[in-house]
Amino acid sequence: MEDLTQRQIDILKAIIKEYSETGLPVGSEILEKKYKLGVSPATIRNEMVELAKKGYLKKTYFSSGRVPSAKGFRFYIKNLMKQKELSTIEEVAYKNSIWDERKETHRLLSHSAKVLSQKTGLLSLIATNYGDVYYSGIANLLSQPEFFDLSISRSLFSRLDEVDFWERIIDEFNEVEEEIRCMLGEDDFRDPLFDSCASVWGDFEGKNIKGIVGVIGSKRMYYDFIIPQIKYFSNLLEEILKEENI
Numbered sequence: 001m002e003d004l005t006q007r008q009i010d011i012l013k014a015i016i017k018e019y020s021e022t023g024l025p026v027g028s029e030i031l032e033k034k035y036k037l038g039v040s041p042a043t044i045r046n047e048m049v050e051l052a053k054k055g056y057l058k059k060t061y062f063s064s065g066r067v068p069s070a071k072g073f074r075f076y077i078k079n080l081m082k083q084k085e086l087s088t089i090e091e092v093a094y095k096n097s098i099w100d101e102r103k104e105t106h107r108l109l110s111h112s113a114k115v116l117s118q119k120t121g122l123l124s125l126i127a128t129n130y131g132d133v134y135y136s137g138i139a140n141l142l143s144q145p146e147f148f149d150l151s152i153s154r155s156l157f158s159r160l161d162e163v164d165f166w167e168r169i170i171d172e173f174n175e176v177e178e179e180i181r182c183m184l185g186e187d188d189f190r191d192p193l194f195d196s197c198a199s200v201w202g203d204f205e206g207k208n209i210k211g212i213v214g215v216i217g218s219k220r221m222y223y224d225f226i227i228p229q230i231k232y233f234s235n236l237l238e239e240i241l242k243e244e245n246i
Contacts, residue, residue, distance in 0.1 A: 003054060009080070010037055011047050012056055016068050016076050020220040023145050025065030070184035073198070073219060077182060083228045094119070095236060102240050105209065110134045112213070112237060120215050120229055125199075126237075127166035128211035135160050137215075146196040146218040155193050156216070170212050173203040180227055184219055195219075200226050202234025206241025213237060 004012070014035040015026045028044040031037060037044065048066050051057045056072035068076070086094075097115045101107040109126045116124035117137025125135040138157065147153045159165060173181065183199045186192040198221055201214035213234050215226060 004051075004056070004075075007037075007039070008047050008051055008056075011044060012051055012068070012072055013076065013080050015048075015057065015066065016072065019067055020222060023218070023220060025060045025067050027065040068219075070187060070219070073184055073223075074182070077223050077227075081224050084225050085228050086232050091232060094233060098236075098240070102244055105241075105246055106132075108237075108240065109211075112233070113137075116213065116215065116229070116233055120226060122215040122217040122221065122226070124213075124215050125160065125166070126211060126213045127163070127170060128209055129167070129170055130209065131163045131167070132211075133161065133163060133166055141217065144218050152193055152196065155191070156197065166212065169201065170203070170210065173201075173212060180231055182223070182227075200230050202230045204234050204238035204241065206238065206244075206246045209241060209246055 011031065014031050014037065018026045018030065018034070028041040028048060031044050032039075032041045039047075048057060051072070052059060052066060055069055056075060057066040058069045059066055094115070098108060098112050101111045109128070109132070113124045113126045113134040114136040116126075117135075117140060121137075121140050123135060123137040123141045125133065127133045141147045141156070142153065147156070169181075169183075179202065181201045183189060183201070185197070186195040188199075189197060196219055197216065198219040199214050199216040200221075200223065201212050203212050204210065214230055215221075
């Protein structure tokens with residue numbers, strides 16, 4: 001699988017699981033004790049060095065442990081992750097929560113952003129080709145350690161109102177065949193300040209309107225849970241817009 005051995009894949013998967021749960025750099029000792037990888041801490045350390053050389057892990061400034069890089073998360077999402085599909089009950093609950101707002105676009109999208117933030121526990125955002133941006137759940141971000149840094153929070157909240165940035169994301173969906181797009185770290189956000197951030201997006205299109213819907217949070221969000229939510233919700237919005245001829 002790409003350029004990784006099975007042992008390296010197992011270690012990377014364990015590191016992502018541990019980092020997602022704690023938000024802390026991961027060392028070889030905790031991996032050996034908690035994940036029963038069948039090798040010594042010294043061997044794990046050597047493999048972590050190799051994973052870092054290949055770009056799947058990063059060393060932090062304040063710890064001897066490692067954290068997954070954007071490349072590591074992409075590999076996990078593409079090759080290792082099993083999505084937690086929505087149940088029929090969850091799908092019905094999503095639809096019922098926004099159905100009454102379907103006749104008026106502004107109310108539909110504004111309420112949809114609120115519902116999505118409540119369901120995912122993250123900051124949600126919907127942007128359209130008309131330059132409208134709806135978001136909800138700022139308080140959700142402020143409860144995550146990554147956003148205790150005021151410089152990150154202030155910059156991210158400022159970006160929420162940068163219509164041009166979100167219009168570029170909409171245009172990029174038109175250029176590639178992607179049902180779901182994950183933006184991870186500084187490369188995708190085009191700013192090193194956002195290296196700890198991530199977002200997951202789906203697109204939708206009605207008769208006259210098209211846009212994106214997604215969530216923003218830390219890079220250690222639970223993608224196996226989030227991606228199916230965005231996939232279903234973007235399809236639901238498109239279905240409603242088309243039914244209402246919007």
